[in-house]
Amino acid sequence: MASRKNLSENEIQNLLLDVRDEDEVFLGDELEDELDEIIPDFRDEQVPVEEDGSNHETDLESSEEEIVEDIVQVRITNSPVTVLTVPEVLRGKGIKKQRTSEKFLWYGTHRRSSRNPQRNIIFHAPGNKAPAKFTTSALDSWKLFFTDEILHMIVTNTNLEISEQRKKYKSDRLITSQNDDDDDNSVSTSIRPSFVRDVTVTELKALFGLYYLAGVLKINHLSVKKIFDKNTGINYFRSTMSEKRFEFLTNCLRFDDRSTRAERRQHSKLAPIKELFDHIVETSKSLYSPSDCTTIDVQLLGFCGRCPFRMYIPSKPNKYGIKLLMFCDAKSYYMINSIIYTGKDSTPRELPVAEYYALELSTSIHGSNRNITYDNWFTSIPAAEKLLTKNVTTVGTMKKKTKQKSLHIFWKPKTASRTHQCLLYMTNLLCYHMCLQS
Secondary structure, eight states: OEEEOOOOHHHHHHHHHOOSOHHHHHTTTOOHHHHHHHSOOTTTOOOOBOTTSOBSSSOHHHHHHHHHHHHHTOOOTTOSEEEOOOOSEEEOOOOTTSOGGGSOEEEOOOOOOOOOOGGGOOSSOSEEOGGGGGOOSHHHHHHHHSOHHHHHHHHHHHHHHHHHHGGGGTTOEEEEOOSOSSSOTTOEEEEOOGGGSOOOHHHHHHHHHHHHHHHHHTOTTSOHHHHTOTTTSOHHHHHHOOHHHHHHHHHHOOSSOGGGHHHHHTTOTTTTTHHHHHHHHHHHHHHEEOOSEEEEEEEEEEOOSOOTTOEEOTTSSSSEEEEEEEEEETTTOOEEEEEEOOOGGGSOTTSOHHHHHHHHHTGGGTTSOOEEEEOTTTOOHHHHHHHHHTTOEEEEOOOTTOTTOSSOOOOOOOOOOOOOHHHHHHHHHHHHHHHHHO
16 A cells, blocks of 8 residues: 655656656666665575574564565655555454453455355355246246236135225116117116226236336326326227226235235234235245345335335435335345335344344355345344354445444445346335235
């Protein structure tokens, strides 16, 4: 590490135009011969040995350390560049009553290139696994998450809600029967509107397709009336279903049995969507093997409606929303695990919140010799030690006021924690319907 003195413009120009070797430029007017005299190569020197066979130095390692310190402390008086010493070991502050021997030591030296240690060898190759190996299109991948069983479950619960909502539309409009000329045309027959009929699996897939299309076109901020407008709207929406049918299905869409929701809500605030959300997370774990580098981070799904666990995070683009803690692959951005934060009651009291989520989200890679990168909210030495016992290494930044360190020496790679667009959009949709029903 080096720092420059105050140089004049002529000195800077002379340094830039100087064609001498790199060693001569940095060491001033000293020549290579003079440098050898100042800093001799200790490997060529012969250490004198006494008659009893003992050296003047205690051991070889201590002599090498002293020679290296002498080399670093050499200062060229005529050089415009000053060489500064860099400590290789940093001692943490620790607690006030903590002994010096018990404090944490941070080593800043770079390791030499060698074979990968045993703790960093990955036994499972990253990539798709199980049925995901044979997928050839995006639709096939989608069907792995939303199987026929899941779709039938959504259709059944949605039709139960439609049957309740249909009662509000009795005698909505009247028409006259005109089948035969002999009939009395003045007799009216009451019918219900066509958009309150039961939904089918095919129509449910079409509804999900419109949700995805709205996300791709980035028109989720528009009202339904503008999307279905004949002049300025999207033709795909009007060709698929009517505006009233779209609004009706969106309001009646259900992912659980409403009759047993009150009982399940006592154990979890995510009762309306917990079954489907857990299915998506477990499927994500079973279909993909992450790479050697993973990431844990927080994501805020923007939502300003009524929700008992809505969060306010001013540093996020959407300041109000639902907080998701996500565990993703740092190279492919694939979501491996996710937990919706529902408040302090959702975590055990004997563990810090950040430490609990760091251990809980990474359960699928315990014992796999992988690495986790996270920010200073998750980073703590107790969590790192517990993960290390499970053959998982960690890299992260630490807060300035942490008592267990003195300087920032951790490296945080620039990695993103993002899921596939379809999974993220469906998670947002699930949270939205859960909040409407809360």
